[in-house]
Amino acid sequence: MASSSTFAAERHTALHLLYRLADAVLVGACAVVIGALYFPEGIRGAAPVHGFLAALCSIGVLAVFPAFGIYESWRGRSRAALVLRLLAAWTTVFIVGLMTAFLMHQIAAVSRVWSLGWFGSSLLALAGVRAVMFRMLGNVREQGINAKRVVIFGYGPLGREMYLRVDQIRAAGYRVVGIYHEEPIAVPDGVVSLRTMEEVNLFVRSQAVREIWLTLPMAACRDLYDVVRQFRNELIDIRWVPDVMSVELLGHRFSEFLGLPVIDLNSPPVSGITGLLKASFDRAFALAALVGLAPVLLVVAVLVKLSSPGPVLFRQRRLGMDGRPFDVFKFRTMRQHADVGVTQAVRGDARVTRVGAFLRRTSLDELPQFFNVLRGEMSVVGPRPHAMEHNELYKELIDRYMLRHRVKPGITGWAQINGLRGQTDTVEKMRRRIEFDIYYIQHWSFQLDLQIILRTALHGWTGASAY
Secondary structure, eight states, rough: HHHHHHHHHHHHHHHHHHHHHHHHHHHHHHHHHHHHHTTTTTTTGGHHHHHHHHHHHHHHHHHHHGGGGTSSSOOOOOOHHHHHHHHHHHHHHHHHHHHHHHHHHHHSSSHHHHHHHHHHHHHHHHHHHHHHHHHHHHHHTTTTTTOOOEEEOOSHHHHHHHEEEEEEHHGGOOEEEEEESSSOOOTTTTTTTEEEEHHHHHHHHHOOOOOEOOOOTTHHHHHHHHHHHHTTTTTEEEEEOOGGGGGGBBBEEEETTTTEEEEBBOOSSSHHHHHHHHHHHHHHHHHHHHHHHHHHHHHHHHHHHSSSSOOOOOEEEEEHHHHHEEEEEEEEBBOOOOOOSSOOTTTTOBBHHHHHHHHHHHHEEEEHHHHHHHTTSSSEEEEOOOHHHOOOHHTTSSSSOOOOOOOEEEEOHHHHHTOOOOOOOOOOHHHHHHHHHHHHHOOOHHHHHHHHHHHHIIISSSOOOOO
């Protein structure tokens, strides 16, 4: 077993080096191709700094990319996370190259068009090659070739979920061959049931098992330690799959805290680099919307001013991300009146002006909230901000109500495009809205945001519940 492991390690090292060289060549080739398309005589006829940058960044790929974990095994891991790492690694190399050109007083000679073309084409090429490679590997692994043999240790709800995922995602390249459980259980066909540690030891050594997955509950800490100690001298991977699914919070994230690995059990997906990307998208979208809708905003402002005495904009205190209060902006839709608590508008409300009724039906009264997005207080998509009094009331009545404040509130949201708009005059209506808000936070993605924005633009502005 030692000799086969040594051979596997040497093969992995050789492939690792080959991947690094291929990425370096790919980056250099993109620089040459973009140069041939942009410069009349190609990159050789351009200023020498262009060839220097191409060579420097190709070498930089060899040195920097491994530090971003790009060449680790990505079986069963998120491809989106790999693309983000590629983006971060290539951006680092590219910026270092430009800084070097600046220090050499050659930055003025660098073509901006060539630079942007090279940067974008290299990123697309790096990601594209990996997409093709993963697709080819997936096709091979779906046939059972190059599949890692796995023993699942513990077959409760989490262990069953892991088995189902392996069975459904065959392209990941895993095959469950054994399941350990102390109690007599029915295991899937083709899987060996293991009842004692002696059976597990013999099975792992005789069946070329490559990985053990520990899916025991969090309470079984002593059992986890015993398993790790039992196989400490075996050249196999041991994965602990914490039972975070039983903790009904927002999500989990593995990170480092005070130099130790930790699992954040209440971490929303919109955080870290994804949070920065979402915030950048929000501000860009809000700016474009305000510029494009400027004539509409001006007309609405004039109509509101003429409809009744009072300011054009209505401000109300709301809770933002992590409970930070802010003033939400809306076009005023009601006549000025003394505020006594929060009384939601009802159908035929006498306080609502004729212009205000139209703005409410079409949701045009929400447009000033793009200014809140520019200020960083709101997002384009997210849970709608509720009145402060409603927060105090419903957080005691609805489980996980305040978790919606772990992200920025939005102009539109998953609940709104699914018909949960308007008055929330019962606890059940609010509970349904909160369920959709929590679902959005737990399943957030850029694709989901774009879907919500598109559905809002097409038919989400009006509805029977908007008044």
